[in-house]
Amino acid sequence: MPACNPPRWKISDLDFSSIALDRVRSDETHFYLACSASFVESGSDLYTRNLVDLFAGDDEVTTWLREHWEAEELQHGRALRAYVQHVWPEFDWExxxxxxLEEYSTYCKVELLAPTRGLEMSARCVVExxxxxYYRALARGTRExxxxxxxxxxxxxxxSHYKQFFRFFRRYREQEGLGRTRVMRTLARRTWELRSEDADCAIRHIAKARAPxxxxxxxxxxxxxxRMGRTVGRNISPGTALKMLMRPLELPRRVEAAVQFPIEQFMTRVFLR
Incomplete structure (x- = not known):
């Protein structure tokens, strides 16, 4: 069982009263980036339920999902919501x-997960x-x-979540005898889906409340x-992301070097499209 470590940070660590309002208050792209992130993170419990159902019987995984992953993801949502409400108090976030959430919940179905537990763990590595x-790019790109x-x-x-999902992936890979080809297909499919209906759904509902x-x-x-994609794309660090993305394949170093450039280009397209 993973150790029950205390949270690495708390919302109270953030001094919202020191926000540089003059730098972001009128920045519409920043507003949409912060608000859409707050929506998606605040809906994390929907995915937790699906994953808990998929991994029912594996107490190590389900306990970690409930007690660590979900709790931290929902804290992200609360912190981002607090930020949005401090900078744009007139916005009806709730x-x-x-x-x-009404629309987003239709995207979060167990049948949309990968066909095996091991492949779903590799997909979770892609998501993390x-x-x-994404958040590293937001940190680099903001003036606030x-x-x-x-x-x-x-x-x-x-x-940190990636490391835990990767540990679970390795266990299931051995149990299921997963080859690189199946894992590669899952990684490619899930990478292409990174910027899909989640962000588009958030943008639509933000606009409905912000500018009907x-x-x-x-x-x-x-x-x-x-505009949101360009902001993120200008500030991504593909090298670090590439290492994380390719790690479940555990390729020989020579092969990894050969595919590095095309995969970097693919990831850049994902974030800029």
Whole structure:
């Protein structure tokens, strides 16, 4: 059983009163980035239920999911919500989130998980790679110190989660006799899905509450999504992400070096599209 370590940080560690409002208050892209992240993180319990169902009977995994992963993911959501409400107090976060959650819950189904426990653990490694990369990019790209600290805390948590999912993956890989080809297919599919319906769903519901006249404006929604993607894409560090992404394959060093460039290009496309 993983050790029950205390949380690495608490929301009270963040001094919201010191937020540099003049740097972010009028930044619409920053607002959408922070708010969409708060929505997705606040819906993490939906995925926890699915994963607990998939791994029923494996007490080590299900206990860690409930007591560590879910608790930390929901703390991310609460901290991001507090940030949004401090900078943009006029935004009706609760109402917008309810609309988001109603739609988002339709994407979170057990049947959408990978076909085996081991492959789902490899998929979770991709997700944690993506979120760690995403929050590191947000930390690098912001001019606001409190948000930089918050994004850094979250990125560090995601790296820790990755390590735990990878440990579970190795155990299941041996049990299921998973070959590299099956793992590679799962990694590629899940990487391409990193920026899919989650962010688009959040953007739609934020716009509905923030600017109702633009909620049905497909061109505006696409442009906002592109602006968010460019902000992240300019600040990603593909080298670190690549090592995390490829680790479940445990490729020989020579082969890993040969595929490094095309995979870096693929990951950049994922974040910029």
């Amino acid at each position: 109402s917008a989130f309810r609309g988001f 790679t993506g979120t760690a990369t 110190p409190v948000f930089r600290d918050l994004a850094t805390h979250i990125a560090n948590d995601e790296v 006249e633009r909620a049905e404006d497909a061109r505006y929604l696409r442009e906002m999504s592109s």
